[in-house]
Structures are given as C-alpha cells and as structure tokens.
Amino acid sequence: MMIQKQYKFYAAHRNEELNDKCSNLHGHRYGVTCFFEVERTGSLTTLFADFDDSIEPHLKREYDHAMMIHVKDPLYQTLLRHMKETGETLRLKCFSCPTTVENLAHQLFTEITEMGFRLNRLEIRETDxxxxxxxxxxWVNDNRYFASYQIPPSESVS
Incomplete structure (x- = not known):
C-alpha cells in the first residue's frame, strides 16, 4: 500500500555551472511529495503523523529559508569568509554537487530513507x-554514480 504525503519549503540556490539565469542566486517554493510503501498490520497501517513528526522538522531545520550551495561553488568560500568577518550566521545547506533539483531529489531521498521510511518515489516541484x-x-543508480566519483555526503552549516 502507498501513503502519499506533501511538504513544502522555501530555499535559495544557484547553479554555478550554467551560463544562464540559473547561475544567479534565486529561490523557489519547493513542493515535496513523498510516496511511502507501508504494510497493513491491522486496521491501520501508519499514522500520517509518524511521517510528519520526522520529516517536517527536518525540512524546517535543514532546508527552509536556507541557501543550498555546492561546496565547490566559489560563492561558498565568499559566504564563509563573510560569516567569519561579520559574525553573521547564514543558513547554508551544503551539497557535494551542484544544487540541481535532481541532486536535491537524491539528497532528500537519502535523508528520508535514513529516517527509516520505505520511500518508493519522491516528486519535487521546483516551479508551478x-x-x-x-x-x-x-536513487540506487545515483548512489552508484556518486560512489564511483567518491563524492562525500553533503553536510549542513548554520
């Protein structure tokens, strides 16, 4: 059986590898739809709150109103220097690869799976x-791809 849950968060990012408008810093209202595989164990499979209690706080803490940034983006070092010089704290969600929606999907699939949920599919709405x-x-194919390039996991900086 599948249970579908929807979440949203706002975040900034850019893709420094492109030579178009997406190389500029900009933001999106991301919509995330999760499709969970569950098994009936009685009259009830899973409480919807079981998903919300883990996933919503994670998205708010790690992604909402943060800047997703590739650690090899030259802007990343500039932002770190700015925080050190001014004492200002910026909410950065660091990625070991460009912050494309495809890479965001891989990252979120990994994080939600690590929470112990059986995720079947994830949909991420970047725009309408x-x-x-x-x-x-x-996800399995991307794990092989990233492992072959020995890309370290992303980390969060706040």
Whole structure:
C-alpha cells in the first residue's frame, strides 16, 4: 500500500555551472511529495503523523529559508569568509554537487530513507510547471554514480 504525503519549503540556490539565469542566486517554493510503501498490520497501517513528526522538522531545520550551495561553488568560500568577518550566521545547506533539483531529489531521498521510511518515489516541484519524479531505482543508480566519483555526503552549516 502507498501513503502519499506533501511538504513544502522555501530555499535559495544557484547553479554555478550554467551560463544562464540559473547561475544567479534565486529561490523557489519547493513542493515535496513523498510516496511511502507501508504494510497493513491491522486496521491501520501508519499514522500520517509518524511521517510528519520526522520529516517536517527536518525540512524546517535543514532546508527552509536556507541557501543550498555546492561546496565547490566559489560563492561558498565568499559566504564563509563573510560569516567569519561579520559574525553573521547564514543558513547554508551544503551539497557535494551542484544544487540541481535532481541532486536535491537524491539528497532528500537519502535523508528520508535514513529516517527509516520505505520511500518508493519522491516528486519535487521546483516551479508551478517543473516537477522531477525520482524513484527508488533512480536513487540506487545515483548512489552508484556518486560512489564511483567518491563524492562525500553533503553536510549542513548554520
């Protein structure tokens, strides 16, 4: 059986590898739809709150109103220097790869799976007309891809 849950968060990012408007710092209202595999164990499979109690605080703490940034983006060092010089704390969600919606899907799939949920599919809406559908098969393939390049896991800086 599948249970579907929807979440949202606001975050800034840029893709420093592109030579178009997306290389500029900008933000999105991301919509995240999770499709969980659950098994009936009686009259009830899972409480919806079981998902919300773990996933909502994680998204708020790690992503909401943060800047997702690739640690190899030159802007990252500039932001670290700015925080050190001014004492200002910026909410940065660091990625070991460019902050594309595809890479965000991989990162979120990993984090939600590590919470112990059986995620079947994840959909991320970046704009009203642009959605990435990311499956467990995509996640397995991406894990192989990232492992072959020995990319370290992302880390969060706040």
């Amino acid at each position: 007309t642009s959605v990435v559908s990311y499956t467990r098969e995509d």
